[in-house]
Structures are given as structure tokens and as C-alpha cells.
Amino acid sequence: MSGADADAPSSEGAEQLRACREAARRRLLRERVGPAPLADVLRDHALVHLPPAAAARLSLVHPSWARALVSPLFAVAHAAAPRRASGLFLPAPPGAGAGFLPLDAADTLPSPPLAFLPASSAPAVLSSSHGVACCFSPADDAYFVCNPATGSWEGVPCPPCRITWPRPAIVVVFDAGVYNFGGDFTLVCAFESAPGSGIYCFAVFTSVAGAWWVADAVTPAEGLIPASGVAAGGTAWWRTSIGTAVGYNPGTGRVELALCPGDSARWEIGSAAGTLHCAVRADGDVVVFRLDVHGGWEAAATVSVAEILQRPRNRAEQERTGAITAASNRRIWMPRDDVRLLPFQGAEVEVVLLSGRRVVAFEAATGRRREAVLPDQPAGTDWCAAAFAAHTNTLAPVAPVVLMEPPDDQEDVAS
Template sequence: MSGPDADAAAASDGGEQLRACREATRRRLRERVGAIVRAVRAPLADVLRDHALVHLPPAAAARLRLVHPSWARALASPLFAVAHAAAPRRASGLFVAAPDPGLLFLPLDAADTVPSPPLAFLPASSAPAVLSSSQGVACCFSSADDAYFVCNPATGSWEGVPCPPCRITWPRPAIVVLFDASVYNFGGDFTLVCAFESAPGSGIYCFALFTSVTGAWWVADAVAPAEGLIPASGVAAGGVAWWRTSIGTAVGYNPVTGRVELAVCPGDSAHWEIGSAAGKLHCAVLADGDVVVFRLDGNSGWEVAATVPVAEILQQRPWQPEPSYELTDSSSSDDDDVENRAEQDRAGAIPAAASRFWMPRDDVRLLPFQGAEVEVVLLAGRRVVAFDTVTRRRREALLPEQPAGTDWGAAAYAAHTNTLALVARVVLMEPPDDQEVAS
């Protein structure tokens, strides 16, 4: 076909395509408007069930099962548990290794606690130690039973895992649990990363890995210089297991890429702590009466995320020196007394100027932190204060009285966030042929 007939046919085809495109656009618009109308007309109870429940603490959500059968079904759904774990939230509290009863949970919100602070649901003969926690999933170790567990303290679900390879020795296992809280982790799969010295006293560390999918430990090829690695400092951030060292460095291992990451403390390494916020590694440094929070960038460097005075976190007034006056002879004249007082006022000008700045106490310690936003956690005596650097709001808890000689500053702390995260079943498998058998 050619000539005028071909032009007419082409114009007709073009017109049909244009009409089809317009009709598809109108259809999509009608669907969107219909969805908006349905959302506007939806009962308030349905809106709360579908959009608000995931942001509640597990204990509060559990109490709402009795509101309506549809709420009970929604809360019992595995999909709701996955969505609850994926919702952004702040830390619920800290697990503390206490002399008595051995393990306690210190909630930062009274309504956001765990049913069994000593984790009595675990089949352990004594209170276990919480080695690390990520997105509501915790890795625990019972030294009395030489047993390891991965559990959700908020729901009481748990799975036993085998011991790492026998060539690993320690006073305390340096294990970090990595848990993907995205909506795609329907099974609750997790990964454990254990750092251990290649030879005692070498300062060179290797990494053993365990996943719920494989059901066995294996040792990665990567090694890292990590002299003085602090086992209790382990934290998960962005899919990487991190630890602090006593020489002012942070060492991380990424099980996906198999790469080791190193970062140097950006301040005084005697007063710093690492944590996780918004899926990235952060560190808090105590210096000159301030807490400076740094965020790790993509090039293993640090950038300042927030600076907060310690006095503001603890709600304390600036340090005020005690007034002191020199004793004068009672026989001195009134003019001498006036002159002495004037000299004392001049000499006191320096302490008065210094009183504008808070002088940090020796018992102030930074604690581990995690959450959707940066929240600095400080220990001062028995007080534990969490301070949100964005909203400037604080949450506070008080450690219990302990027998004389108990040093809360020397205790091991693990930050924890309560979620309804599922814990995958572990089907134990034989280790690879080139790996040592777990003891």
C-alpha cells in the first residue's frame, strides 16, 4: 500500500495508539483515586492495625490481640513479624552481665522490656551471657554448658548452634550476630561471625562464620591486625561485624564480600565506644566535656554526626567550685578586710570563668548503642541515660543496688532492640572437609 491510502492507515494506527495510551492513563488514575478513597473511608481500627501496630513494642502489641479477631490474626502472622522487625525503632535497653542474678535487662522504656530478663527460657544451667544483638535477635553463650544460642528475647524463640572450631580459645567469645531485618528475610536467617587469634598473642585475627542456611561453621580466608581486640565490644552495622581494640582501631569483617575493614579512632581511644545507627557504623568519643559522634563514610574515614555536651545529657549544671576564703587576723583593720576580699574576688575570676564548662567525672562511661537514629548512651554511677541527638530527648534507667565493691563501669553491656523478628530453624550440617570439627 502506498500513496494516500498508506498515509491514512498510518494516521489511523497512530490515532488508535494515542487513544489506547489515554485510556491506560485514565485507568491508572481511576485506580489511584479509588485506592485513596478506600483509604479515606477505611475504619480507623483497620488503619491502626495495618500501619501503627508495627511501630509498637512487642509487649504492647501483644496486649492488643484482644481488641478484635482481625488484630489477633494480624499479630500472629509471620508477615507481621517480618514487617515489625523491618520498622525503624530505637534501642529498647541493655543486657548487663551483673554479679547477681548474673544477667539483667535494663529497659530504657518501662513498656519496652522483655518477658524474662535472665532469659530463663533458654536450656542453660546458669544465666547466659549476651554476646551481641542485632534487630531484636541475640547471640548468647552459656559458659557452664559450653553452649551457644540464637534467640529473640521478646518472643522467647531460640535455636541452638554448635560451638565454633576447637582451635578457638578465649575468656569470652568475640561473636557478632548479623540479622537482615529487611522484608525479604521471611525465614529469619542469621549469620554469626567469630573473631579469634591465629596464634595466642600474635595480634592477628581470623574469622569463623556460621549461617542458619548452611548449619555449619567454616573459617574464612581473611586475616586482620587487631591487637587487643575487645570481645564485648562487638556490634553489627550494615551487614558487617565490628569490634573495638585497645589500641584505638575498629576492625570489621563483611561475610558477603569476604573483606576486612579497618578504621582508626578519631579521638581519645581511652574514652570511645562504637555502635550502629541507621545501618551504619558510628562511634562516640568523650572529650573536653562533650560527646562527639562520628559516622563512618564509604572510604573508612569518619565524619562528624553530632556533638552534645555531657552536662546536657546528664541534665547537670556546670561545675561550681567551692568558695574558699583565707583566714585573717582578727586584729586587722576593716580596710585590710576589704582589700583582702577584693583580692579574693580577683583571684576567683578564673574559677568563675571555668565554671561555665562542665568538668567530666571519672565515673562517666560511654555504652554501646543502636537504633534508627543516633542515640548516645552514658553511664554515670548507677544512672544510664540515652540521649537522642536529633530530638534532644533523653531516656533514663537506674541500675539496681549491688553489694559493696560492685563496679558497674567494668560490667559488660549489650544494646538490644525488641522486635518480633523470626529466628530461623537450624539444620546442623557436617563442616567442610578442610575445616576442623567443632568441639
């Protein structure tokens, strides 16, 4: 037997002995300390999954819970935790504040929403990502990045090119990773290089740089729809009226294009698990597609509109949601012609439909349904054509902004 062969068993035995000693040490430590109290387990592992409003009410349970809820580390972890969309921001009628339609009774905002912003008129929510929203006050020509759940906000300067009125095509890109302790954010504004050209450029603002600059990238995006903006995987995306989705990634400087996989007159884009998805109406179904790494679409789920909206329970709901009675007097449910897809975001695929004043969110994987009813239609507001912004309540911090001068080679653009 060689020397190497002789040493092998002894080396293996020494390794087993060390493993046994380590296991014994951990067992003795557990016996001394004992199991963690249930209150500590709930504080450390459950609070992060609660909506901000529900978590705030639990701060009275114990001083350690109150300390955890105001901890910056807890705020970051709360923003990073997977969760469903909380609801939709509604367009503000003249003379009224911005409205918010929660999809869960416990996942709402302080009322009235956005009242903490120093705006002379109701601001419009342009986009939202992981609880951080970008708002615009037309009366003040002012922009704010804020967390509607916590009331924290920062003012940002106007983008360098103001030809995107009446609604700027701005998307807030927020990294909800556990390393974004400061709450840094990025804004991406798409604008036409010349009015009516259909060629779009991109202006970028970051909380770190404190100034806007215009990227080198340009792309055809005829009929870009400003209100359709959504952030997914670090990229800002918009739909166009010609059946394409246009994306710009400020981290890589790349432009991405994707063709609508179905009827472009009945589709909506959204974010699920950090990836761009789109929902398409196809006859009586809604088909959800996921954008793959090659820029193509792959089917993720198919759900019937009737299943999402369900059979009405009574005659009043029947009339409101479009049920009809067949000649045989058997009740057959048919969706209304004005059923519309709405923006969506969250950890899982959730189809959101508007039918009359009903807003129904349907989770494709579990079949879980959430429903809310829009308020009476204010004068001059058409819910079927209104611009909604999906929003998820979190405790995400918003980074302070130190404004800087634009780069020398872009002073003319910013003026």
C-alpha cells in the same frame, strides 16, 4: 503534514482518555468500598511500630489484631521497622539471672530475661542485632541464638577455636530485611591465630549451613575487645585497645579497618541506620562519627556531656551525678570524671552515657532524652568496667538450625 504527524495527536488523545477512564474507575471503587475503618488502618500501619510487649496487650482489641500479631509476615515487618534501642543487657552477678535495663517503661522483656533458655547458669549476652541475640552459658559451654522478646531460641555448636575465653568475641549478624522470612542469621567469631600474636582469624556459622568454618581472611587486631562487638551493614565489628576498629563481612569475605578519629581511650562503636558509627569523648563534648563508603569517618553530630546529662533537680541527684557548688554559691553542673560511653544501636544516632548509676540515652537529631537507673551494685560488679550489650526488642523470627558436619578441609580446626 506527514502520516506520523497526523497520528501523534490521536495517540496522545487516546492516552489521555485511558488515564481518565482509570481515574474514574478508581473513584467509583472508593465510593463503593468507602474509607478503611480506623481500626484496620491502626492494625496495618501502627502496630508494627509498637514494642512487642505493648503490641501483645493490644491483641485483645479484636480477633483480626490477634491474628496479625501472630502472623510470620507481621514478625518480619516488625523486625524491619525502624526503632530505637530498647535497653541494655547487664552482666549477671554470681547466682543470679541475666538482667535487662529498659530505657522505656513500655519496651521491656518478660521477667526474668532469658529464663526460657535451657542453661544451668545465667547466660551472657554476647551481642544483639534487630532483636536477635547470641548468648553463651559458661557453665554449660553452650551457645544459643534467641529472641528474648518472644522466647524463641536455637542451640548452636561451639566455635572451632576456643582460645577466646573467658568471653568469646562473637557477633550475631541478622538481616532485618523484609525478605528474610525464615529468620536466617550468621555468627562471626574473631580469634587469635596463636595466643599473643595479635593476628586474628574469623570463624563463621550460618543457620543455613548449620556448621562453622574458618574464613581465609586474617588481620592484625592487637588488643581486640570481645565485649565491643556490634553488627552494622552486614559486617561484624570490634574495637581494639590500640585505637582501631576491625570488621569482617561474611558475605563478601572482606576485612575492614578504621582508625579511631579521636581519643581511643574514650570511644565506643555502635550501629545507626545500618551503618557503623563511633562516639568519642572530646573534652566536654561527645562527637559522633559515621563510617563512609571509603572507610573514613565523617562527623555526624556533636553534643555536650552537660546537655546529655542535664542539670540535676535536687541535692540528692546532684551528689549522684557530680554537680558542684561554686564559691559564689551559684550552682554549676560538672560531669563526673567516671562518665563512660556505652554501646548503642538503632535507626537514629543516640549517644548513651553512664554516670554513676544513671544511664542516659540522648537522640542527637531531636534532643530526646531517655533515662534509667542501674540497680544497686552487686558484690563483685563494677558498673564502670562492666560489659553491656545494647538490644532492640522486635518480633524477629529465629531460623531453625540443622547441624551439619564441618567441611573436610577444616575438620582439624573444629576438633
